[in-house]
Each structure stands twice: as C-alpha cells, then as structure tokens.
Amino acid sequence: MKKLCIFIEHKDGVPTSNSQKILYMAQMLKKQYGYRIIAIVMEQNSESFIEYLKTIEVDEIYFVTLNEKNKLLFLKEEIDNLVCFLKEINPEVAWATNSSCYRILFPKVAYSLHTGLCAACSDFKYDEDSGRINMVRTVFSNNAYAQISVHRSRPVMATILDEKGTYNLERNLTFPEIHDITDRILLIRDNQAIKIMKELESINLDKSQIVIGLGNGIHDKSDMDLFEKLSRLLNHAAIGGTRELINRQILPQNCQIGSTGTQIFADIYIGFGISGSPQHMQGIEHVKKIIAVNNDPYASIFQHADYGIVGDMYEVANYMINYLGGKDT
Amino acid sequence: MYIIVCVKQVKNYNLEKRKTSANSGSNDMFHNPVDLMALAWAMKLKQMYGFKVITISMGPLNAKSQVRLLYSYGVDRAVLLSSKTLAGSDTYATSYALGELIRNYFSDYSMILCGDKTLDSETGQVPHSLAMALGVSSYSNIVEILRKEDCFEVTCEVESDRVKMTEKDKLLCTVTQGPKDYVNLPAIKNIIDSESKEVEILTSKDLKVKDEVVGQKGSYTKVISLHEKNFVTRRKQQNIVFSEEKMGMLMKVILGESL
Ligand SMILES: Cc1cc2nc3c(=O)[nH]c(=O)nc-3n(C[C@H](O)[C@H](O)[C@H](O)COP(=O)(O)OP(=O)(O)OC[C@H]3O[C@@H](n4cnc5c(N)ncnc54)[C@H](O)[C@@H]3O)c2cc1C
Numbered sequence: 247m248k249k250l251c252i253f254i255e256h257k258d259g260v261p262t263s264n265s266q267k268i269l270y271m272a273q274m275l276k277k278q279y280g281y282r283i284i285a286i287v288m289e290q291n292s293e294s295f296i297e298y299l300k301t302i303e304v305d306e307i308y309f310v311t312l313n314e315k316n317k318l319l320f321l322k323e324e325i326d327n328l329v330c331f332l333k334e335i336n337p338e339v340a341w342a343t344n345s346s347c348y349r350i351l352f353p354k355v356a357y358s359l360h361t362g363l364c365a366a367c368s369d370f371k372y373d374e375d376s377g378r379i380n381m382v383r384t385v386f387s388n389n390a391y392a393q394i395s396v397h398r399s400r401p402v403m404a405t406i407l408d409e410k411g412t413y414n415l416e417r418n419l420t421f422p423e424i425h426d427i428t429d430r431i432l433l434i435r436d437n438q439a440i441k442i443m444k445e446l447e448s449i450n451l452d453k454s455q456i457v458i459g460l461g462n463g464i465h466d467k468s469d470m471d472l473f474e475k476l477s478r479l480l481n482h483a484a485i486g487g488t489r490e491l492i493n494r495q496i497l498p499q500n501c502q503i504g505s506t507g508t509q510i511f512a513d514i515y516i517g518f519g520i521s522g523s524p525q526h527m528q529g530i531e532h533v534k535k536i537i538a539v540n541n542d543p544y545a546s547i548f549q550h551a552d553y554g555i556v557g558d559m560y561e562v563a564n565y566m567i568n569y570l571g572g573k574d575t
Numbered sequence: 576m577y578i579i580v581c582v583k584q585v586k587n588y589n590l591e592k593r594k595t596s597a598n599s600g601s602n603d604m605f606h607n608p609v610d611l612m613a614l615a616w617a618m619k620l621k622q623m624y625g626f627k628v629i630t631i632s633m634g635p636l637n638a639k640s641q642v643r644l645l646y647s648y649g650v651d652r653a654v655l656l657s658s659k660t661l662a663g664s665d666t667y668a669t670s671y672a673l674g675e676l677i678r679n680y681f682s683d684y685s686m687i688l689c690g691d692k693t694l695d696s697e698t699g700q701v702p703h704s705l706a707m708a709l710g711v712s713s714y715s716n717i718v719e720i721l722r723k724e725d726c727f728e729v730t731c732e733v734e735s736d737r738v739k740m741t742e743k744d745k746l747l748c749t750v751t752q753g754p755k756d757y758v759n760l761p762a763i764k765n766i767i768d769s770e771s772k773e774v775e776i777l778t779s780k781d782l783k784v785k786d787e788v789v790g791q792k793g794s795y796t797k798v799i800s801l802h803e804k805n806f807v808t809r810r811k812q813q814n815i816v817f818s819e820e821k822m823g824m825l826m827k828v829i830l831g832e833s834l
Pocket residue numbers: 386387460461462463464487488489490491502503504505506507518519520521522523524525526529539540541542545557558559560694695696697
C-alpha cells in the first residue's frame with residue numbers, strides 16, 4: 247500500500263487550521279486512491295492532540311516529544327535521524343504544514359532524501375496516467391496556478407498553504423498504531439548552548455477581528471504612531487502590511503500579509519495606501535469586509551474591496567481617529 | 576578567515592514587460608534586497624573582527640556588471656557562477672551547485688550568510704538545502720552575531736522567543752533584516768575601485784561534476800502546467816471621494832456592528 251506521511255501541528259490539543267487542511271487532503275488521498283496515512287507529530291505537550299488523532303481517520307501515529315521551545319533548532323544529527331526514519335517508512339508522499347518550523351525542516355529533509363520539494367502548495371492533483379501525485383501552487387509573478395511534478399524521485403514532498411477553511415474530517419473506524427520515536431530522533435541536548443532569552447510580543451494577525459493593513463503610501467516609520475493610535479481605538483486592531491513595508495523595515499517580517507506572509511481571516515480589513523497586488527490580495531481574500539483607502543482612484547485594490555475611499559490615507563486615518571475618539575470616551 | 580554571502584540577481588519582471596526583447600540587458604536585474612542585508616551583516620563582522628568577505632552569485636553572464644557593483648560595498652572577492660547548463664535549476668539543483676562551488680573553492684569559510692528568501696520565487700528553501708549540502712547547521716531570523724573566542728554566538732528569533740546559540744563549527748545563517756547599528760552603503764572610494772576590479776567567473780565545468788546533476792537535468796521538480804487565477808471582484812458601490820460627511824456615513828456602515 248502506498249504511504250503518505252503528514253507532519254502536523256496543534257495548539258492546545260486542537261489541530262491548527264493548516265493541519266486540518268492537511269488531514270483533509272490526506273483523507274481524500276486515502277479514500278480515493280487507497281493511501282495509508284501516517285501522521286507525525288513533533289511538539290511539546292501533544293498528549294491531548296494524539297488522543298484527538300486517535301478518533302479520526304489516520305492509520306499510524308508517530309510522535310516526538312520536544313521538551314523545550316526549540317522546534318526551529320533541530321540539530322544536524324537530529325535531521326539525519328529523521329531522514330533515516332523516513333527512509334524506513336518509504337512514503338510516496340510527504341506533506342507538512344507551512345509553519346516556520348517545516349519551512350526550514352522540509353528543505354533540509356528533501357535535500358538529504360534527494361527528492362523534490364514544492365513550497366506553499368494549495369492542492370494536489372492525481373495524474374491518472376502515471377499514478378503520480380502532482381502538487382498545485384500559485385506562481386506569484388504571473389498570478390497563475392502551476393502544477394508541479396516530482397518526476398524522478400520519491401517521496402513527493404510539499405509544504406501546504408494554510409487556507410483556513412472548515413474541513414469535515416472522517417471519524418476513525420479502526421484504532422491507529424501509535425509509536426513514540428522521541429529517543430530515535432532527538433539527541434540529548436547541551437542546554438548551555440541554547441539559551442532562551444525573552445518572549446517577544448506575539449502578533450495575532452490571523453486571529454484579530456479588525457486588521458489595519460499598511461502599504462507603500464506610508465511616508466515614514468514615525469507615521470506608525472498615527473496608525474497605532476487608530477489601532478487602539480479599533481479595539482486594538484492588529485497592524486500588518488505589504489511586503490514593501492517589510493523591505494523598508496517599517497514593519498517586522500511577521501507582519502507581512504499575503505501569499506508569502508500571513509493569511510488573515512478578519513471581519514474587517516482596512517487597507518491604507520495599498521495598491522492591491524495579487525500577492526497581497528491572496529492574504530486578505532477570506533476577509534469578510536475589505537475597506538480600501540487610496541489616493542489613486544484607479545488602484546486595483548478598489549476592484550477587490552467592499553468599500554473604496556479615494557483620498558489621502560493620512561487624512562482618512564485622522565478622520566477615523568477623531569470619529570472614534572469622540573465615540574470612544 | 577572569511578565569510579561567504581550568497582547574493583542573487585533577480586529580474587525585474589515589470590521592467591521586462593515594458594521593454595521589447597531588443598533592449599534587455601543586465602539593467603533589468605537587481606540584487607535581491609534581503610541578500611544585501613545579509614551582506615551588511617558580513618561587512619559588520621569584517622569591521623569588527625577582520626573577516627574577509629566573498630560574495631557568491633549564480634545566474635546568467637549578463638548579471639556580471641551587477642555583481643561587479645558588489646565591490647563598491649567593500650567586498651573582497653565577487654564570484655559569479657554562470658553556465659547554460661545551470662539554467663532551469665530548481666531549489667535542489669541550485670543548492671547542489673552552490674554547495675559544490677563552495678566545497679571545491681571556498682571550503683575554508685567561517686560562516687555563510689544568506690537572505691531568507693528571494694523576491695522572485697520566495698520559497699526560502701535554498702539556504703537550508705545548501706546547509707544540508709555542506710553538512711553544516713543553519714539558523715534563521717538572525718538578530719545578532721558575535722564572535723566569542725573561536726565560536727560564533729548567534730541570536731535568532733524563534734517564533735515568539737529569542738534564542739542564543741553558540742556554534743564552534745562552520746554555520747549558515749539566514750537573515751530577514753540588516754544589523755540594527757550598521758548601515759551598508761557603497762563608499763565613493765570603493766565605487767571608484769570597483770571599476771578596476773574583475774568579477775571571478777566560474778562555470779559548471781569548474782564544479783567538476785557531470786552535466787546531468789546540475790540545472791534542469793539535476794532538478795527534482797518540474798512545472799507541468801499553468802493556468803490563471805482570478806480574485807473575486809467584490810465591490811458593488813462606487814468609490815467615495817474622501818469628505819467629512821460621506822465618511823461619517825461610511826464609518827457607521829463599516830464599523831457599526833463591530834464596535
Ligand atoms: C514572489 C513574490 C511574493 C510576494 N509576496 C507578497 C506578500 O506576501 N505580501 C505583499 O504584500 N506583497 C508581496 N509581494 C510584493 C507585491 O508584488 C507588491 O510589490 C506589494 O504588495 C506592493 O505593496 P504596496 O501596495 O504597499 O505598494 P505599492 O504598489 O507601491 O502601492 C502603494 C499605493 O499607495 C498609494 N498611495 C501613495 N500615497 C498615498 C497616500 N498619501 N494616501 C493614500 N494612498 C497612497 C498609491 O496610490 C499606491 O496604490 C510579493 C512579490 C513577489 C514577486
């Protein structure tokens with residue numbers, strides 16, 4: 247039987263939306279083409295997640311218990327161990343979430359396995375002729391979908407894009423086998439070498455109800471004060487932006503919204519000084535209400551917004567602040 | 576003691592659309608911005624500890640004049656790996672070729688620095704695959720690099736933490752930003768000097784590997800079809816032109832329910 251390995255993650259025992267999507271895709275592959283689903287969980291405190299996985303349709307579960315917050319810092323030898331393990335399993339397909347952990351780990355594993363890796367895929371296609379699984383991803387510069395094949399090696403590796411849908415997962419009929427492979431994969435770490443310094447403030451772009459998006463229309467980093475003020479008045483709306491602002495070092499990397507940043511699912515998105523590139527739009531396509539502010543009436547963001555305001559972003563922001571300030575107190 | 580920085584020349588596709596094929600030259604290429612931030616880290620380390628800095632680029636020959644400009648930042652050697660046989664490399668084949676180049680010619684490096692991804696593909700895979708190709712550790716999201724005795728002490732951001740690592744061996748670091756306290760601008764003297772400096776060109780022959788293992792042939796992925804993607808056009812109303820009274824109405828509509 248062909249095997250499919252999926253590397254999935256959880257938050258407090260519940261699969262992340264990205265993992266749900268992978269589980270859903272895996273179950274389709276199983277149902278339609280008879281693949282055996284092997285779930286691999288490498289995290290801390292996964293007990294309740296594994297309990298959950300037992301209840302849905304997967305065939306085997308392997309888990310690695312990480313005891314520290316050093317998921318992104320797998321050591322060389324640990325990666326070699328993981329590679330050995332995968333060689334033994336010998337899957338046809340291996341998918342992982344598009345989290346920062348697997349965006350780093352998967353290129354390493356793929357290189358060691360001498361196989362192809364497709365990044366940030368949104369779907370798969372079964373090729374009837376060859377019996378192969380091809381991956382589908384958007385190619386950004388021409389705003390198109392590409393089908394990518396891993397044509398001469400196994401497994402077909404891919405990271406899967408988070409698209410926060412609702413997925414109805416199949417319940418399990420048989421009890422999956424469960425294996426603890428922690429000792430096989432992890433080395434005893436020299437804790438002296440790794441020091442966790444301080445928790446950074448985490449930004450909840452993907453969980454905020456209101457998101458303020460900033461684009462190249464912003465003149466200067468100091469203007470952030472204005473939009474931070476607006477954010478406070480909008481129930482602490484999260485602030486994100488286009489890649490331009492990451493490049494200009496006005497916003498940190500984790501604030502980037504778009505195909506190569508975060509996807510957001512807010513109720514309201516207010517975009518200031520954003521032209522509406524397809525890469526950016528991909529990040530906000532699931533927003534319920536899009537409001538665009540741009541001084542160029544022909545900006546393409548207006549076509550994809552629910553409300554368009556033609557005007558200077560600073561004037562509009564100041565207006566909103568006054569409006570809300572009156573109401574807020 | 577030297578540091579290698581991988582700098583990619585990316586194409587400006589917008590420019591390309593506007594141009595006819597007759598006048599396309601290296602002008603439509605530029606350095607991947609975040610690779611220049613990696614270069615800034617290297618130059619800072621050069622200033623602090625006296626490392627030499629070597630840049631490595633892989634791309635078509637007409638990237639040469641761009642690559643030469645790297646000398647104006649104070650780079651000691653600028654290398655361009657260029658061959659027709661390397662065209663069409665996927666991330667695997669690219670990492671392999673860069674790995675062979677480094678293994679054969681620059682194996683005495685102390686550290687490799689890369690931008691975390693390129694503007695034109697954004698997969699961010701090459702640095703980590705390259706680390707595997709060379710068998711070294713890689714760390715991403717670097718926010719500080721210090722030299723302590725014969726170790727590097729690197730601080731990186733891991734999800735919501737800052738983590739400090741000490742590494743005795745060679746290592747590869749990817750960055751998303753430049754060092755806070757160091758600006759990397761071309762100096763006039765270097766700009767003038769750079770004109771007399773030559774880019775070192777190496778070809779796939781110099782890698783001492785068979786043609787089958789590089790470029791398109793050496794790749795493990797290939798694109799087999801493309802089709803267009805469309806976004807939902809949502810707007811039913813006309814745009815409003817900003818004015819106080821129109822905004823007042825709009826604010827109620829927009830925010831009414833949620834505040
Ligand atoms: C492979 C790849 C991946 C990418 N991934 C992403 C991604 O994930 N996310 C992302 O955002 N981008 C991404 N990009 C970049 C993307 O193509 C665009 O370059 C970027 O989104 C444009 O940002 P912008 O709208 O802020 O800037 P611009 O296109 O420069 O637009 C600025 C807008 O502001 C308006 N403006 C200026 N001044 C004012 C003012 N005073 N008041 C009101 N409006 C004003 C202008 O009319 C203009 O429309 C990617 C690109 C590539 C090639």
